[in-house]
Amino acid sequence: MISAPLSPYSRPTVPDPRRVALWAAARGWHVHPLAPGTKIPVRGCDRCSPGTKECPNPQYLQHDGHGCECIAVGRACHGVLAATTDPERIAAWWQRMPAAGVGVAAGPSGLVILDVDCHGGQPPEGLAELLPGVELPDDIAPGSVLDGRDALALLVEVRRATFPGCHPETLMVRTPSGGLHYWFRAPEGTVWRPLAGALGWQLDVRAGSSYAVAPGTATRSGSYTALGDCRTVAELPVWLARDLDRTGHRVRPERPRVVLPWRPRNMGSGYVAAAVEGELRAVAEAQSGTRNETLNRAAFKLGTLCEAGRLDRARIADVLLDAARHAGLPEREAEAAIRSGLVAGERHPRRLTGAAA
Ligand SMILES: [Zn+2]
Ligand SMILES: [Zn+2]
DSSP states (O other): OOOOOOOTTSOOOOOOHHHHHHHHHHTTOEEEEEOTBSSSBOOOOTTTOOBOSSSBOTTOOOOOSTTOHHHHTTOOTTGGGGOBOOHHHHHHHHHHOTTOEEEEEHHHHTEEEEEEOOOOOOOOSSGGGTSTTOOOOTTOOTTOOOSHHHHHHHHHHHTTOOOTTTSSOOOEEEOTTSOEEEEEEOOTTOEEOOOTTSSBTTEEEEOTTOEEEOTTOEETTEEOEEOSSOOSOEEOOHHHHHHHHHTTOEEOOOOOOOOOSSOOTTSOSHHHHHHHHHHHHHHHHOOTTTHHHHHHHHHHHHHHHHHTTSSOHHHHHHHHHHHHHHTTOOHHHHHHHHHHHHHHHHTSOOOOOGGGO
């Protein structure tokens, strides 16, 4: 159903978009219709479409697409937010819009799609911008990196990894502009976000709230075509997941704020009280591995205020110990860290001036 790479002599056959949409949905991918011939979502209803800068829609009512009632009743408003795997809804959409292309919403589909651009252009002058944060070999020949494919190849080399084409095999889609989309499954329980260019030059990531065009979709500039025989998606390789995490693509759940089981009473006012509260919270919420250091640093900071006569040393030692216990730090270890931090801090008394005094 999805077209294989075409020889220049064969006539392209464009799969029926409705079948493409149902094929994708059967894989658990959430689809939404794209305006015929384009790669942008269809226009929603009058109430939901802001229009463009040049041509704003006067009927548009400003609202948050999340939870918009149009989506609940099956309208294709708000692009990716309307994406679904429901075959009935899909059949109805493409019956009404038979020429609409197929978008696949990355986040709800559990996909992370590496978007490798191949549109030439001037590579960044400094190698540092090619793959930000990656230590590159010194012997890269100038002019050897021409597009995103080369940037990716370099990253694969530095990481001593293998990549689709070899292993793991995964769905690869050629875009009309000659780019490549590598489709991966997000590892269980992980959430990712798109960040254009953060991984490297001409390397983008489709994840979270962004979408990719399904293979088999034709646009006015050409078709999105699956390469080779592989139509399944492999799990995001570990080395690439690490690089995407490093470059800020991973969304980590916010840890609930620790409710301090005590109120730091008689701990000064204004700036001093806020400093105490902040340090105690940092200690109480510290992760294992950084707890001791966090505690020592907090004791140092508060020590600088003790000597300045702003805080009572014994009382501060007590509440710091409470916070350290809360973080699960062994008592002896905690006491030692507090003592050394306070002593060091007291050698550097802080003079509070202005509003902080
Ligand atoms: Zn609507
Ligand atoms: Zn709406």
